[in-house]
Amino acid sequence: MMKLFISLLVILLILPVCLMAQVSFEASVxxxxxxxxxxxxxxxxxxVTDPAVRTTxxxxxxxxxxxxxxxxxxxxxxxxxxxxRYTYQLLPExxxxxxxxxxxxxxxxxxxxDTLVSEAIRVTIAQPVPLGEDGATPLWLVVVSLVLIVVxxxxxxxxxxxxxxxxEADWWDDYREKLTSINLLCERENYTAFSTEAIKLVVSLLxxxxxxxxxxxxxxxxxxxxxxKGVGKATLDYFxxxxxxCEVVKFSSGTVDRQAGGGAAVALTKMVEPFLK
Numbered sequence: 001m002m003k004l005f006i007s008l009l010v011i012l013l014i015l016p017v018c019l020m021a022q023v024s025f026e027a028s029v030x031x032x033x034x035x036x037x038x039x040x041x042x043x044x045x046x047x048v049t050d051p052a053v054r055t056t057x058x059x060x061x062x063x064x065x066x067x068x069x070x071x072x073x074x075x076x077x078x079x080x081x082x083x084x085r086y087t088y089q090l091l092p093e094x095x096x097x098x099x100x101x102x103x104x105x106x107x108x109x110x111x112x113x114d115t116l117v118s119e120a121i122r123v124t125i126a127q128p129v130p131l132g133e134d135g136a137t138p139l140w141l142v143v144v145s146l147v148l149i150v151v152x153x154x155x156x157x158x159x160x161x162x163x164x165x166x167x168e169a170d171w172w173d174d175y176r177e178k179l180t181s182i183n184l185l186c187e188r189e190n191y192t193a194f195s196t197e198a199i200k201l202v203v204s205l206l207x208x209x210x211x212x213x214x215x216x217x218x219x220x221x222x223x224x225x226x227x228x229k230g231v232g233k234a235t236l237d238y239f240x241x242x243x244x245x246c247e248v249v250k251f252s253s254g255t256v257d258r259q260a261g262g263g264a265a266v267a268l269t270k271m272v273e274p275f276l277k
Contacts, residue, residue, distance in 0.1 A: 022048055022049050022050050022053055022107075022109070023046065023047065023048050023053060023055070023105075023107045023116065024046070024047045024116075025044070025045070025046050025047070025105045025116040025118065026044075026045050026118065027042065027043070027044050027045075027100075027103050027118035027119075027121065028042075028043050028045070028121075029041065029042050029043070029090075029100070029121055029123060030043070031123075032121070032122070032123050032124065033123070033124045033126075034092065034123065034124070034125055034126070035125075035126050035129070036092055036095055036125055036126055036127060036128040036129070037128070037129075038092070039069065039089050039090065039091055040066075040089070040090040040091075040092070040123060041087060041088070041089060041090075042087065042088045042089075042090055042100065042103075042121075043085060043086070043087050043088075044057050044059075044085070044086040044087075044103060044105060044118075045083065045084075045085055046083070046084040046085075046086075046105050046107070047081050047082070047083055047084075048081070048082050048084070048107070049080055049081055049082070050109065051082055052109055052110070053107050053108070053109045054107065054108050054109070055084055055105055055106070055107045056105065056106045056107075057086040057103070057104075057105055058103060058104035058105060058106055058115065059086075059088065059103050060101060060103070063090065063100055063101065064098070064099075065092065065093055065094050065096075065098035065099075065125075066090040066091060066092060066093060066098065066100075067090070067091040067092075067093055068088060068089075068090065068091075069088070069089030069090065069091050070088075070089045071086070071087060071088045071089070072086075072087045073085060073086050073087070074087075092125045094125070095125045095126060095127045095128065096124070096125060097122055097123070097124050097125075098122070098123050098124075098125055099120050099121070099122050099123075100120060100121040100122075100123065101120055102117045102118050102119060102120050103117070103118050104116060104117040104118070171208065172276050175201070175205055175208075175272070175276055176276060178197075178201055179201065179268070179269065179272060181197075182194060182197045182198050182201060182268070183265045183268070183269065185197065186261050186262070186264065186265040187265075189258060189261065191249045191255075191256050191261050192249060194249075194261070194264075194265070195245065195246040195249045195250070195264075198242070198246070198264075198268050199246060201272070202222075202239075202242075202268075202271070202272065203215055203217075203222075205272055205275055205276075206222070206225075206226075206275070209275050210229065219239075219240075219243035219246075219247075222239070222243075223236060223239055223240065223243075226239065231274075232274075234270075235270075235271055235274055238267040238268075238270045238271040239267075239271050241263065241264065241267040242264055242267040242268050242271060245260060245261070245263070245264035245267070246264075248260070
């Protein structure tokens with residue numbers, strides 16, 4: 001009975017040593033002296049000989065004087081040793097001598113769980129460099145950059161206005177050409193085609209100007225629409241004269257007085273001109 005007790009005691013004493021023999025761990029930083037604007041890379045390097053050993057980094061949720069940035073991990077093999085790296089970006093929040101407290105790694109396998117803890121690491125952070133001193137952006141360069149940005153933005157804005165105005169002029173010219181072609185139909189006394197194409201032109205132009213759909217509305221509805229938009233009385237009168245002529249053409253099989261046709265062409269032109277300026 002005594003021999004069995006001694007054997008169990010020896011196993012319990014040796015077990016942590018066996019586990020520790022499978023793992024080594026060290027914590028390091030890429031620099032111990034840094035500028036306030038620098039980032040510090042904290043690396044936890046774990047070496048294991050058995051891939052079945054599981055490792056978990058134990059990093060404090062907060063480290064005084066630092067802001068925890070991004071993190072990453074990688075695994076590689078070097079001979080019979082597996083290297084597991086856990087990296088963290090630390091951003092200084094104040095200058096002076098800062099201490100990264102001990103960090104740990106928990107490792108476990110089928111035999112049990114244990115933890116290794118590193119030593120604390122001291123890092124010296126320099127004072128922030130004021131604007132205009134060596135190593136910082138000169139004030140004159142900042143001013144010049146702002147001036148160039150303003151000039152560039154102004155040039156781009158003027159250029160975009162020219163493009164917009166050019167496009168507006170393009171569609172205005174298109175409607176003027178269509179108006180000329182439609183009035184030629186009236187001169188040829190093709191009043192049926194004139195009234196049909198003229199109505200299409202008017203509806204299309206109003207839809208373009210007011211960015212709305214007007215197809216299918218009656219002449220009375222279009223007049224009310226224009227009145228609601230604040231269109232002047234003279235333009236509305238021209239619209240009435242034109243629409244009355246179209247009604248006459250509709251019920252006369254295209255046979256109307258030449259003088260009435262000429263008046264309708266004039267009314268059409270006077271009506272659309274305010275929308276093409």
